Amino acid sequence: MxxxxxxxxxxxxxxxxxxxxxxxxxxxxxxxxxxxxxxxxTLLRCLNVLETxxxxxxxxxxxxxxxxxxxxxxxxxxxxxLTGMVFQSYNLFPHLTTTGNVTEGLxxxxxxxxxxxxxxxxxLLDKVGLADHKDKHPFQLSGGQQQRVAIARAxxxxxxxxxxxxxxxxxxxxxxxxVLRVMKDLAHEGMTMAVVTHEMRFAKEVADEVIFIxxxxxxxxGAPAELFNHPKQERTKKFLSLLQV
Amino acid sequence: MxxxxxxxxxxxxxxxxxxxxxxxxxxxxxxxxxxxxxxxIAFSIGLIIAIFTALARISSNKLLRAIxxxxxxxxxxxxxxxxxxxxxxxxPTIGITIDPFPSAIIGFSLNVGAYASEIIRAAILSIPKxxxxxxxxxxxxxxxxxxxxxxPQAARVSVPPLSNSFIGLVKDTSLAxxxxxxxxxxxxxxxxxxxxxxxxxxxxxxxxxxxxCFILSIIQGRIEIRLDRVVGKSGGLS
Numbered sequence: 001m002x003x004x005x006x007x008x009x010x011x012x013x014x015x016x017x018x019x020x021x022x023x024x025x026x027x028x029x030x031x032x033x034x035x036x037x038x039x040x041x042t043l044l045r046c047l048n049v050l051e052t053x054x055x056x057x058x059x060x061x062x063x064x065x066x067x068x069x070x071x072x073x074x075x076x077x078x079x080x081x082l083t084g085m086v087f088q089s090y091n092l093f094p095h096l097t098t099t100g101n102v103t104e105g106l107x108x109x110x111x112x113x114x115x116x117x118x119x120x121x122x123x124l125l126d127k128v129g130l131a132d133h134k135d136k137h138p139f140q141l142s143g144g145q146q147q148r149v150a151i152a153r154a155x156x157x158x159x160x161x162x163x164x165x166x167x168x169x170x171x172x173x174x175x176x177x178x179v180l181r182v183m184k185d186l187a188h189e190g191m192t193m194a195v196v197t198h199e200m201r202f203a204k205e206v207a208d209e210v211i212f213i214x215x216x217x218x219x220x221x222g223a224p225a226e227l228f229n230h231p232k233q234e235r236t237k238k239f240l241s242l243l244q245v
Numbered sequence: 246m247x248x249x250x251x252x253x254x255x256x257x258x259x260x261x262x263x264x265x266x267x268x269x270x271x272x273x274x275x276x277x278x279x280x281x282x283x284x285x286i287a288f289s290i291g292l293i294i295a296i297f298t299a300l301a302r303i304s305s306n307k308l309l310r311a312i313x314x315x316x317x318x319x320x321x322x323x324x325x326x327x328x329x330x331x332x333x334x335x336x337p338t339i340g341i342t343i344d345p346f347p348s349a350i351i352g353f354s355l356n357v358g359a360y361a362s363e364i365i366r367a368a369i370l371s372i373p374k375x376x377x378x379x380x381x382x383x384x385x386x387x388x389x390x391x392x393x394x395x396x397p398q399a400a401r402v403s404v405p406p407l408s409n410s411f412i413g414l415v416k417d418t419s420l421a422x423x424x425x426x427x428x429x430x431x432x433x434x435x436x437x438x439x440x441x442x443x444x445x446x447x448x449x450x451x452x453x454x455x456x457x458c459f460i461l462s463i464i465q466g467r468i469e470i471r472l473d474r475v476v477g478k479s480g481g482l483s
Contacts, residue, residue: 085379085382091378093394108393157383
């Protein structure tokens with residue numbers, strides 16, 4: 001489903017991703033962990049080209065983007081539609097209602113009629129447990145509710161892959177569970193997911209594979225039980241010991 | 246004798262009443278036919294210029310950025326009165342003759358466009374980067390993200406400073422008197438040159454401007470409340 005080959009990204013003189021290769025199979029959930037500044041968020045943001053890689057080839061669902069040559073804006077736009085992104089700070093549109101947040105992409109990008117879009121939004125809001133809040137504005141919702149709207153907004157575009165960039169890091173602890181529950185449901189439905197998170201319990205329960213990134217390279221990868229209990233690399237051991245999992 | 250003409254004798258007050266009743270009509274007519282339309286039309290055109298100038302200034306295209314920069318710099322760096330004179334008295338010498346009212350529209354639109362572009366630029370830049378990213382992440386392109394997500398939010402931020410620009414423009418339209426537009430202040434000059442009651446007539450003209458601006462500030466308050474509701478800052482709960 002996802003294939004990353006030789007992905008490179010620098011900010012100025014700082015190399016954030018150094019030749020990253022990664023394959024993610026259809027329906028798998030991959031959790032990406034690593035210290036701050038390791039490049040894990042950048043990896044995710046390269047996958048939907050919010051950051052433009054300096055080199056490498058990305059491929060999702062058979063569509064390829066080769067950053068070793070120049071890439072057109074149109075190709076980036078089409079590629080982006082393959083992925084749905086959930087941000088740490090939700091980034092809901094404050095001037096729109098809950099329903100409006102979900103329908104905006106459907107009407108503007110997919111060209112659905114307002115009626116069709118609202119119908120689809122209602123289904124998705126029901127799915128994330130927010131059917132009762134469809135006419136509220138983001139500021140009237142808790143962080144957990146906002147993040148669930150953000151998930152519904154991303155799902156509305158029928159992405160092949162869902163990308164989660166620290167989706168629960170900005171939440172109060174008691175609100176983390178409701179977001180993780182929605183993500184678990186998604187995983188069980190067979191959605192292909194790449195999740196940057198510090199929620200080790202989620203990783204253990206849901207992930208098919210855990211990837212440890214440090215200093216712009218994939219240091220170690222493996223099934224969660226193996227990577228958490230028997231890390232092979234020193235750097236992984238050190239990082240996990242700091243997390244006290 | 247001299248003192249007597251300055252003093253507010255009963256005869257003088259009587260005269261004021263006569264002048265007031267005969268001149269208020271022309272003053273208000275000047276406001277309705279020229280001052281207000283001039284301000285509204287110039288501001289509307291100016292806003293369109295401002296949006297494009299603001300977008301040019303934040304675009305990645307160097308040429309567009311440079312053109313916008315030069316335009317804003319020239320307009321902000323030269324007096325409005327001089328700009329009006331160049332258009333109305335200057336251009337005819339190279340064969341371009343424009344009537345007073347259109348000249349004023351051109352001058353004021355270009356002027357307010359430059360100032361408002363800075364307001365709109367700041368408002369667009371004040372919208373968090375995450376809003377653009379969220380818009381892109383659901384497949385929007387630049388213009389969709391701008392129109393559907395960023396500008397509606399930037400509009401709320403820019404209403405108070407833009408209202409100031411508009412109120413400033415209403416008052417600046419009095420400069421159109423110098424290029425023969427028969428607006429409020431020019432009417433006042435004409436009336437005062439006939440009856441020599443400069444103080445009284447100019448105060449009346451000032452009152453006309455003040456009433457217009459007072460009404461505008463009330464409208465501004467209403468728009469802000471309404472936009473708050475749209476943007477969802479407070480009104481949504483009520």
